[in-house]
Amino acid sequence: MNSYNHYAYGAIGEWMYRQLLGIQINEYHPGFKHFFLKPIFPQHFDHVQGTYESHYGTIGVDWKQSEEEISLHLVVPPNTTATVELPIMTGNWEQARGEKRKPKFTSMEQSSQTLGSGAYVFRLKK
Secondary structure, three states, X not given: XXXXXXXXXXXXXXXXXXXXXXXXXXXXXXXXXXEEEOOOOOOOOOEEEEEEEEOOEEEEEEEEEOOOEEEEEEEEOOOOEEEEEOXXXXXXXXXXXXXXXXXXXXXXXXXXXXXXXXXXXXXXXX
16 A cells, blocks of 8 residues: 555544544534543553544543553533543542542443533542
């Protein structure tokens, strides 16, 4: 193959944004007015970071994992909302200390929360 403009490369990029970063559109709110953040945390990755430039601003996801914890940093652009859906794991997702916004994941069965504009940090102690 001598072309770098090939579907296979686009499919890999789409997988990185949609799965590793978890940035997913909400078809009922075009242009990322409301979107989903559903990152996955594969064991073979210890750090994933990326951004997407939407019409409203930069959507950011940055996560790191170790044997002890997962740290997740999210940025939701102005005038938008995002539903963050985190995998149900042993331990509890908590917002990092010192954060002004306090969304809570109410139980191990419910791992989703709608967030407004801003920057958020979550930690999961394994």
